[in-house]
Amino acid sequence: MAVQSLYRRYRPQRFSELKGQEHVVRALKNAVINSREGHAYLFSGPRGTGKTTTARILAKVLNCEKPIEGEPCCECGSCLAVQQGNSFDVIELDAASNNSVDDIRDIIAAASLGSPGRHKVYILDEVHMLSKNASAALLKTLEEPPSHVVFVLATTDPEKVAETIRSRTQHLQFHLLPIDELEAHVRWVVADAGIEISDEAIYAVLRQGAGSARDTLSALELSAATGGVLDEVTPVDEFVEAFIQFDAGRLLAAVANTVNFGRDPRTIVNDLVRHLRDCFLTQMAPQLVQLPESRMAVLTTQATHLGTPRIVKIIEGLGLSMNDMRNAPDSRVVLEVALVRLVHRELQTGVESLLARIERLEKELESRPTFAPAPVNPVTGKAVLGGRAAQDPSAPLVRPVVAPTPVVDTAPVVSGVGSAEQVAATWSTAVIGQLKGMSRAIAQMAKPIDRDGTLVLLVDNDPSAKRVSDNLPQMLGVIHQAAGGVCSVIVETRLAEARSAPIVRPDLIAEEDFIDPDEVKALPTISKASLKNELTDAFPGSELLSEEE
Known part of the structure; x- marks a missing residue:
């Protein structure tokens, strides 16, 4: 024989044994004592709060042979029959399975028949599951039942009960226990x-x-x-700690463990929202939190670390994920994405994400090295942009002296002293022709000259000088082979005047640019008489008044 469960073994048998429903007990006991019991009651409230139990106690006391101050004696035959579930005076039906019009017609037909007790009590559980036609069929009997019939309707969702039924009953609401x-x-x-x-x-x-x-x-x-051990199916504390630490991996691991334990993603969200609501209430209205003091302290600490605005943000995000789960093929993916979005501030929208980006940019700016300000031309007072300043043509050229770049010779050792003059003469063939790739392109930027046995590579500007200097270790081997030995190599930039001044070669001047003095002397001369005749011809009828030297 199966052992009777605890909630059935300790089911209340009297009004005084009901816990946390004093307002309901007071109304029903007064009605029984004063013989003013109603013909129809509607009991509503969360599951497990005593709606059906209260309905059975009411049925018991209405037919009790020796009621004591509104309480059943629990000793007479009628009370024992109700307790054992074989009383002819109490008909208990589940409206979820007896919700058709035919089922309601059977109730109406049997309601007019008499019973052994003083009252015939119909208990309809989950009455909100009645169909629309069944609810309409019950209305007339519910409004004017036989004098010995009492209806007790119970539901967890009174809003789904037809308004016409609610208006014909005395509505008593049951609460969760403190x-x-x-x-x-x-x-x-x-x-x-x-x-x-x-x-x-x-x-x-x-x-x-x-x-x-x-x-x-x-x-x-x-x-x-299980030996005094009760594993919580949803480890809400683990989720909250992951939220506090912005740890997405910990959240995903908690989801995986909970789902593997048999918990549905929607149930996980419901448990989290209920727990976060308690955390929220510890900050806003602690008296509304129905938890032991030790648990209250834990929730208060969690709420302090999270902060009220973030708790509200998480609850909103979880609520939106519940809506997305309705049409999603895999609700677990929706939950995981929502949790990751709640701990990665850059994935969020709104002011919080903007603040996160600003903080990240500020940290990057702090870690960046500081650069020296742009140099200023002391003559013009203008900033030197791109390494040069737009100089005044009349101002003297002011140019920083570029020190020769020391070169570390990494080429193979070549014995003897090389000739810089030989390298300068054969630069195109002996050096550029032997190089490849980038080194060859950079060698073409330099013009080699021999300066007292030192090979000087002249370039046009400072960036070119840097590139040649950086690449010089790769060219030294070819340079020393072209020189026939080791020679010193430095890199310098040419002066602006040297680059811009045109080179004049006498052999390229055109012949017509030369003037021969003998040819100038042989040119014909013009006399005064001939000039006078030319003026008279040019201006007929004119008269020369005077002649001046």
């Missing part, structure tokens, strides 16, 4: 049932029960069966 009252009840059950369990396991049971008496006792029974 944590301190539920803890006292659990400890009493533990002591009465002889269960050995630690305080830490009791707190885990209360946390998993979440204010529902039936769920809490079910979790207690599971904990007792």
